[in-house]
Amino acid sequence: MTIPLETISEKNNVVSMIEWLASFGATVNGGVTRLLYSKAWVQAQQALKAEMKSIGLDAYFDSVGNLFGRLDGTESDGKAILTGSHIDTVVDGGKYDGAYGVIASLLAVKRLKAKYGKPKKTIEVVSLCEEEGSRFPLTFWGSRNIQGAYSLDQVRGVKDSEGVLFLDAMKEAGFPPENYQSPKRQDIERFIEVHIEQGIVLEQNKKSLGIVSHIVGQRRFTVKIVGESNHAGTTPMYFRKDAVSVASELITFLTKRAQEINPHLVATVGKIAVKPNVPNVIAGEIEFSLDIRHHQEAVLQRYCQELFAYMEEKVEKAGMTITISKWMDVKPVELNCEMNTVIQQLADANQISYQNMISGAGHDSQVFGGFCPTNLIFIPSHNGISHSPKEFTSVEDLEIGIEILSEILYKLAY
Template sequence: MEININRLMSDIEAYSQYGLGSNGGVTRPSFSEADYTVRDVFKTQLEEMGLEVTIDPIANIWGKLQGSRANNEAIIVGSHLDTVPNGGKFDGALGVLVAKEIVQTLIDHKVKLKHDLEIVSFTAEESNEFNYSTMGSRAFAGKFKEAELIDAVDSKGIKLSDAVKKAGGDISKIEKLPNKNIAAYLELHIEQGRKLEKEDLSIGIVDNIVGVYRDKVIVEGVANHSGTTIMEERQDALVAASEMVVSVQKHAKKVNSDAVATVGKLEVFPNATNVVPGRVEFMLEIRSANKIERELLIKDIQQSFKDISEAHNVKLSFINRLNHQECSFDKQLIEAMKDVAESLGHPYIVIPSMAGHDAMHMADITKAAMLFVKSANGISHNPKEFTDSEDIRKGANTLLQSLIKIDKELTLTEMHESSVDI
């Protein structure tokens, strides 16, 4: 039994049309019109497949295929449908569409799992205007309080609660997310790096995800006339922020490891040609698989920011937006994927993920694992993002057979544990 690769590739192409730009990039951030449209398309297709479709309070989309046992645990497979601005058509969407294809393949072959099988498309996995990435999976894992989100607004003044409501959710109920009896969570994703390509391999089995830390940094100077304010009297927020950006790169390069630090978003106020910038806001992101290393890098960078702010006589403040610790995936699921890959004749390597994914939050509440497929040239978050159909076919079939194996093994484990209790 194999997935239908032609059907899957057709789905990938069809979904890429929602938010498609003139240069081939896909712009479908969460709560954009393109996102709302693709959500409706996805829900309709799940219903047409005969799945039980629900939307939870944070607007995650769920589609359930009933298993053979009553009051059953669920195995969940999914990812996200939102994209970064001018991104690619594979990041996130591939994992959701592979999950959909796997369910359709099981239906086509009249295969019924013992566990319920649920597809999920998580809300706002990517960074977004509300500055809460992996929003859907974090909420599902119980990591948000209503008070944290209820008053959040984007740059246009749109309230997050209104955006979620339009998508079918309700933030006022976020602390009452329905309890699901979960056996395991599986996610397929493009690698977004070159490790698989360098090894000429289609698939990688992910054993852990690095820790990710994000601060919103606010630099406040004094806005003033650019012609009448002499240089020595300026409190230029942008000059100070620019030195901070350079400092981030300087400190990250000192660390002799895979640790990375980035300033990828910066806003200048009032952003006028003839006004000395009075305020700058930017996002600082630091990633490392080593907690001690990551915390030292955070400390060093923040101290350099304080030194720079004092030198330029500007105010400095930090608002933490994310501090997710590194996570390790479930060994039983990893071994199942290894066995399947070997039985299918698909060579693989076991690799970490330098990017954050919904799976890292799901790993806090259930057994979880990830499978990577090769990314051409390691390019992602870019219109040139590409994964070959043959690599997708191997990855999707590995995930399909892993799902079937895990369904059996988890059931056997439960039966064994029950007999011991008796």
């Protein structure tokens, strides 16, 4: 089956849809702020619900605010193919992250229905309520609820930065906690997500699609080194316990070793706090974040072991102390390999350039990958920019994402 672009797509349809959705929570910088359960978020979900209805889908919310648009299959076995992404954004984020995946799923199903009518298998489009964790520290609140991995008890004390209780925000958005029942789904056969890459690999390699084999595991740490604060003029170099200079050696080492160990391994020190942080005082303390990612748990393990042994030895030798605290440990996920082979064949058949790749960012697919066959497809991000009003993907690439998703859904459901 081939759906030629020009025949099914109204001109700029996908771009109009992106702009339309971005109008809910539009920022002065040309970006979008659509935090979970905020007014802009409610309006966007309600508008999407109306849109789902208008194209003949059975639209409904679950009790946490995930929005589904169901197209029942003629030969239903009670299972559904789920496709979509998330509606929430970071503060002043872009128009494409998450939103594009929801729109792509909606347009793919709309076009398939227009052309071929009802599928054999049931398809559901989903606009997941929360992936980023930008307002509350509840990354994947939407998808993890569908997995049955959350309960209200876990979120009772959670507040946003302005002190608003999570449960109050939920109620305000129209999802009163008293109506909560675990939105766990056991009828989902598989999950398919299209998403912008949020990196520069596809653009650099001039590919239209990234077929994702793995989503990386992530370990995040806070490293704290305590030395001795002292006068920058009266303390000879040999006598210092300078937390900044020893941390610099560690960061230099960890960067170099990450490059050596494996081409896919990344290690990032993005946040630094120095005490007392005064030009003429030797730093007595430094705290820095360390974000380490790879798609193989064994590589993460090897790197961390070697690195932390080196760090501890180095800091101890300098007469200082080090504390390494882990605050995130997300395991790598392998996406459905058989389906990825099918997706490659569909791309080949449609003369779409693609490459296999690893996702360095987390996605809802990471959650679904743990409980059903899941696939994730990337389209290019211009200059690799994401989480910024500068996010951009060309209309051609946006359409190719919808095309491949349509092909996949046709193959699976028709």
